[in-house]
Amino acid sequence: MTHQDFDGMQVVETVEGLWGVPLQPAGCAQCGQAHLVAASRIGIICPHCGREKLVSQPAQLREEPPEKLVPFLKERSHLSAIFSGFVKGVWLRSDDFDVDKLLERAVPVFWPMWLVDSEVAGTWEAEMGFDYQVKSSQEFYSGANWQSREMLEDRVRWEARLGGVKRHHDNIATPALEGHQALLKLVGRYDFKHAVDYDPLLVEDAALRIPDLQMESTWPLARVRLDQVVADECRQAAGGQHIRNFSARLDYDGLNWTQLLLPLYFTYYTDDDGVPHPVYINGQTGAVGGLRLASQGKGWKWAGITAAVAFAVFLISLLCFALSALLPPAAVLGVGLAVLSLIIGVGAIVPAVWPWQWNRKQQDGKVIISL
């Protein structure tokens, strides 16, 4: 039986002075995501879904502050260029899908991961792969002479290894949000090597997302991660370059849970129907994630204008045909204008169809911006 300690959760109504900053728990009635925000930020649009305003509400969280955080490496000043890259290429976008508006609505957010410390003891066995090289050769014959070229080929030798483990592991990161994977897919990975000790000054201007995955439910994931760490350490211990068929009987004891905070910017834009679409920016790398939707309404509008122009040209061509009874050369102009009206009329299809096709392709919803 693995020993686990999941104590330390409590319901908090106000966090004045808790975690060293005057933050309050607040939640979104639409998505249910709880945050810790400064009192002045109660009532802002939810920095998770962008659909409802945050309202003050109690939340369940650990009393002690987070242990580590990854600081923002992308400042607000970087966001303009990031949004320009995000918006660029979306023709016929809605009026709200605009760099200035995205920038104006951008909110710094820290989202959490659990960090678990554990004593690990047990036995393991695996097949270790050791790299080695074999010498081969290519021979060339031409003009009655042979020439040789030496070749080196990399191969892996697999050997059985087993042994015991008695180790302490610190800060194994596991998800603390249900939407962890979805968020990672949107904004990409973080480099935890740049994590620093928690400092209240670094979070006072941001909204802090409260974990919605409790430790009990995230423990299986943490254990898989710990097993992976142990497997990798066993590989290093055996001096192998590869490992396969790893199995272990491990006992995890003395678990200690803390939090790691990851930096994120949240903003949003609304579509034709006023539905907000969230946009996330990785505060460390600048990777942007979110749907880049074109406006179908604008498409119809431009299609209508183009069709109207085509119709007007067609009317003029008819006028030319009528005038040709008096002035025969006007018939030539009439034919030209009729053809032109046809071309413009066909062109009206483009703005009508383009938003539909573009929006269909926006499945991935991720854009990487390098600054």
Add this chain to the structure above:
Amino acid sequence: MMSTHRPNLVDWQAPEDFMQVDSAVDGITVFAARPEEDGTSAPKTYNCPNCGASTRFDVAAGGVVCEHCGFSVSVDSAQVGRRAEEFEFTLETLRRAEHGWGMERRELHCDSCGAELVVAEGALTATCAFCASNKVNIRTAPSDKLRPRFLVPFKMKIDTVHSRVREWLGKGWYHPGELTAKVLVDRFVGIYLPFWTFDARIHSGWRAQVGQTHTYRDRDGNRRTRIEWHWRSGQVTVDVDDYVFSGNSHISSRILGQIQPFNLHELETYSPDYLAGWHALAYDINLPDAWEVAKTEMRERAKDACYQDINNSHVRNFSMNADFADESWRYILLPVYLASYKFEDRVFQVMANGQTGKVAGQKPVAWWKIWLAIAGMLAPGFILGLIGLPLLLLSGVGVIPLVLGFILLVIGIVLAVVLYRKAMESEAA
């Protein structure tokens, strides 16, 4: 798969066939499979457990036998044939192989009588000069892979070899007639010689201009031949299996080649018992050097295969590549009987295949027989020339005997050269 069952680390012990090895991480112990200890690399002395006399491998009995009291024990070995394990050309092996076997003379302690023996260079076996006990020692191999893992044991009894050598001495018309009567080859030394075997797959691609002959009649109606050249290309794969290469530079490779082949289907796993009382030599041609020479031969085989693929006698601008793959090697010991004999103050070497009994070696040549034969070969052409030339000069009718004489003379010269070379080879080492 991870288990949540709590392990009892205090009671946990690694399996017996595993041993602890170095770990690069604190708090993690590592156990690896214990290397197979077959005891073949440790020095071994062969004494009879019954009477204390020295014992040796006996071909007829197929085991280690005491000639004094008749005690016999079978050899613990298995026939693996051509399935015997082969090794890759790893950089590590090649690096170790470059150091050679360890050719320095070394001392061996006789645990039977306590004497200190000096073992000859490259020798794997020794006999104590004081107590006559037989010893096998292959400990100086530069790596475990580079000690002999397989061998073909002696199958031919010494009596059989004697009779085959006498038979061999009597063969051939240009050797001294009294050879069989005068020569006594009785001191045969049974010795295991080192050999490398190599395997490889050679993928070759060739390109050449291949000529096609066309016959036509010109304006005057004469038949003429023209060759039209076309670029052609092809792919050939050659599998070389168990290419045998001698690992000892002191033994005549020419004579060794003549007593081959050895039947490698009878390869056995190495056991020092087979070497008890017999001589055995370690290699002195290193693996990389042997492989280089073998590779040269193999690529020529690939070239021949490409020419066969072309299947045309008109070929020019031929080029090819030979990509070696799946190269592997083995180090084996093969049984050979060595002897020498004196004839008219000259020493000649004889070898016999210890497995098949095939005999080859140096044989003296009765040169007067060779010169007589050569004279006989040249004479018809010469005589016809002598007849034809005056006839031509005197009456102009000697053209036919002159041409015939010239043809016979050329044939005679060719035959004489072949005979002379054969005679020279017979005496060569």
